[in-house]
Amino acid sequence: xxxxxxxxxxxxxxxxxxxxxxxxxxxxxxxxxxxxxxxxxxxxxxxxxxxxxxxxxxxxxxxxxxxxxxxxxxxxxxxxxxxxxxxxxxxxxxxxxxxxxxxxxxxxxxxxxxxxxxxxxxxxxxxxxxxxxxxxxxxxxxxx
Amino acid sequence: xxxxxxxxxxxxxxxxxxxxxxxxxxxxxxxxxxxxxxxxxxxxxxxxxxxxxxxxxxxxxxxxxxxxxxxxxxxxxxxxxxxxxxxxxxxxxxxxxxx
Ligand SMILES: Nc1ncnc2c1ncn2[C@@H]1O[C@H](COP(=O)(O)OP(=O)(O)O)[C@@H](O)[C@H]1O
Ligand SMILES: [Mg+2]
Numbered sequence: 001x002x003x004x005x006x007x008x009x010x011x012x013x014x015x016x017x018x019x020x021x022x023x024x025x026x027x028x029x030x031x032x033x034x035x036x037x038x039x040x041x042x043x044x045x046x047x048x049x050x051x052x053x054x055x056x057x058x059x060x061x062x063x064x065x066x067x068x069x070x071x072x073x074x075x076x077x078x079x080x081x082x083x084x085x086x087x088x089x090x091x092x093x094x095x096x097x098x099x100x101x102x103x104x105x106x107x108x109x110x111x112x113x114x115x116x117x118x119x120x121x122x123x124x125x126x127x128x129x130x131x132x133x134x135x136x137x138x139x140x141x142x143x144x
Numbered sequence: 145x146x147x148x149x150x151x152x153x154x155x156x157x158x159x160x161x162x163x164x165x166x167x168x169x170x171x172x173x174x175x176x177x178x179x180x181x182x183x184x185x186x187x188x189x190x191x192x193x194x195x196x197x198x199x200x201x202x203x204x205x206x207x208x209x210x211x212x213x214x215x216x217x218x219x220x221x222x223x224x225x226x227x228x229x230x231x232x233x234x235x236x237x238x239x240x241x242x243x
Contacts, residue, residue, distance in 0.1 A: 015166035018165055018166050019162060022196070040196070044196075044198050051164065051200065105203075107199075107200075108199045108200075108206060110202055113234060114198065114199050114231060114234065118230075
């Protein structure tokens, strides 16, 4: 499937960039004329995935976060958010609501649950010691 | 950075802007500092000026529930804007009786 538009960015794993990532992705999808609610859903999911790269992937050490964003036919948005950090040993376990390996930092363990609830599809690929890629998909409902 | 009111043992903190992992630590310190000096019977977190929140905000709410509980107080969250109701509901914090 060929994309109609795409965008690729990378930035250092500084928490300051969480807001930057939300803004860039929301500007990218704006051409699809999303509702305020759809835009908020996408921003929230992006915030979760990017924060995970920074907090867990790189454990707040220096690293690079990558976002590859695509728009396909029928207003389908696909976002690949990726790090080259520690990876996830047991993805199924990690995605369970309330599961967190950073409870002492007041992580709620709800990042994946939020991504799943706010997007149409969430896919996670990960290899220990190599990194993690989260793919988020959402179809913007055609203008009513 | 955060406006707050303290009256009749009730500490009200007015949260604002975007609550994410980047800002959560500062907000946490600001609130816990007040909790520990004032030891309120009730902590109210007012969300009316919050434009965005991800699950870092849920961690913040649960953490303050515990922090104020340690000094014998209770937590209430109020004025939740429409755009935050879904994440609040999904989180299950409502079952703590904070609404
Ligand atoms: N990019 C990542 N790299 C390594 N581990 C991750 C990554 N994303 C998530 N995880 C693991 O999955 C767990 C659950 O993630 P999440 O649902 O977002 O909750 P939280 O971030 O609050 O811990 C994390 O605690 C962490 O152990
Ligand atoms: Mg998370």
